[in-house]
């Protein structure tokens with residue numbers, strides 16, 4: 136520990152860390168535009184400058200290391216004026232579309248312009264004039280609003296191991312683009328949306344499905360049903376100014392009813408269903424000698440990643456569809472029938488933490504008799520937007536329970552929202568399937584938390600089952616390369632596209648630091664801790680759907696509706 | 709074509725055993741020298757072999773003016789943007805050519821007639837501003853000259869006159 140002085144106050148700092156890290160810990164905020172928590176700084180934007188007391192030098196705090204006795208002014212007149220100039224220069228060729236922009240109100244550039252008191256266009260440059268890229272079913276790129284901070288490029292390459300975008304051209308022609316400046320849809324983009332979450336502006340947004348959903352809600356011939364993914368209830372409240380880590384499942388359900396949805400279901404129910412199918416598949420593969428390690432298949436970014444980069448491992452993927460698609464399929468092909476509704480008149484909406492779910496819903500594999508399992512996907516951010524459009528305030532509503540039969544869930548299903556959750560849920564049920572008994576300690580600490588690669592060994596009825604849990608596909612690459620090189624001790628691997636799992640999905644509220652993620656994760660663990668129904672197989676609605684409709688896990692109907700296969704995909708890698 | 713291309717790239721890359729990221733630019737240069745431009749398939753092949761994402765290669769290649777991704781046009785126009793030419797108004801010349809042809813530098817017109825490239829000083833500073841068409845240097849250019857020269861090329865192409 137060394138001591139530095141910040142704005143006249145003593146602050147403890149760790150040797151080797153940056154000024155920014157030390158200052159932030161002391162509760163002082165410094166604006167940044169290109170810095171990403173956890174990655175080495177690039178020093179590209181210089182928004183984070185602070186003044187070194189004495190010589191008056193301005194240094195970028197994100198990359199400048201602390202030194203003993205250092206004296207810093209974070210908000211000296213020259214630091215403030217430098218930051219203001221940076222914002223003014225960035226605005227020189229900016230389209231000034233705030234009123235029409237998806238990030239109006241959550242844009243960092245806009246926020247800094249406000250904070251720093253920018254009141255006029257001081258530098259005039261020619262406005263950017265790039266083509267928008269609307270080719271992707273999930274991500275919209277509007278390079279006019281890009282300030283070239285480079286964060287999307289870094290996240291895509293360094294966190295997700297995809298690298299489908301980069302700086303293209305130079306000087307006034309520099310922009311972010313794909314190989315050959317083509318659409319994202321023909322690139323290796325996996326639609327994860329992590330780039331959206333780090334983008335300080337409206338240059339990256341999700342492809343909105345709000346209008347489609349509104350139209351369906353206003354169509355009297357449609358029965359509109361909605362499901363919400365396990366992680367949504369623990370993040371949506373943030374969009375209404377509440378602190379992270381609040382479970383708002385019941386008020387969200389109430390809000391969805393007020394908006395006109397005819398049924399409100401819970402994707403955690405079909406997470407339970409996924410576990411029944413997936414745990415049976417795992418037991419089958421282990422006892423009958425199927426392809427191992429089996430890898431989870433609920434994260435659509437990950438699926439596309441395998442199709443493009445590791446086609447030799449396609450056989451290792453579980454054949455289970457994701458919970459979103461499973462619930463979509465049983466809504467249209469079981470529930471609709473039971474209710475006497477033509478499935479073609481059911482409009483099925485899912486609320487997802489994920490932009491890749493939009494891509495998944497449109498995959499040709501997800502049609503049955505020409506009927507799509509899911510008709511529209513909204514992200515958490517889009518849901519918040521619609522709730523606001525309807526003039527509803529989550530903070531002041533009272534809660535309501537979800538609808539039967541797909542509102543019942545175990546807390547195991549709810550755990551799907553955090554990295555490691557599918558594994559925990561699957562192990563609980565696999566143990567029961569093999570032994571007929573419940574696991575003594577239904578909580579596996581080694582696979583909880585935010586680490587990118589977690590491994591554990593679980594004793595299931597005398598057999599050591601070796602499992603790994605990975606989130607962030609850059610981490611997945613590391614493990615997959617070991618497997619391709621011959622590592623063969625693992626039985627089951629859970630892979631989530633987004634670092635930390637769905638709680639940090641590309642459709643979640645932006646502005647997320649690790650503390651926010653921890654709070655979201657803890658909220659899910661608390662739900663599990665307090666729950667009475669903690670295993671998927673003990674969910675009575677799950678037992679009923681097998682008795683009434685599906686038969687056996689992995690049976691004929693399951694295979695028709697709940698399982699699928701993927702194939703190699705040729706893209707610009 | 710694909711087969712030929714694979715062989716060409718293999719041959720070019722055999723000069724760089726164990727090549728990594730740092731060999732990218734010379735490899736791209738050799739490829740362009742050999743083929744005349746960087747065909748998409750060639751870029752993909754080079755990426756495969758160097759274990760570099762195609763977006764990265766495209767990013768690096770577009771950083772430099774020298775690389776093109778389309779075959780040269782029948783008339784390849786090189787506009788000098790060196791210091792002397794800049795002082796004498798080469799930017800205006802360039803803008804006029806772009807407008808006349810409807811393409812940016814590095815591109816080829818749809819009809820395959822013209823391609824445009826920006827180059828650094830070509831050693832004819834006394835004649836600034838300067839451009840060359842298929843290697844033939846034209847100096848002391850005005851925007852009117854540019855329009856006339858382009859018209860001449862179009863006419864030559866129509867009458868089938870070889871240049």
Ligand code: SF4
Pocket residue numbers: 229230231232233234236237238239240242243244245280336337338
């Ligand atoms: S990106 Fe930000 S500053 Fe730009 S138009 Fe959108 S809200 Fe306004």
Ligand code: SF4
Pocket residue numbers: 274287290291295297298299300323324325326327328329330331
């Ligand atoms: S969505 Fe994911 S894969 Fe696609 S560009 Fe963004 S970070 Fe890269």
Ligand code: SF4
Pocket residue numbers: 280281282283284285286287288311330333334335336338339
């Ligand atoms: S798109 Fe967004 S994240 Fe990417 S460089 Fe531009 S401003 Fe930064």
Ligand code: FES
Pocket residue numbers: 166167168169170176177178179180181182183184195196197198
């Ligand atoms: S945040 Fe420090 S230079 Fe951009």
Ligand code: FES
Pocket residue numbers: 788789790791792793794828829830831832833836837838
């Ligand atoms: S600067 Fe143009 S020829 Fe020398």
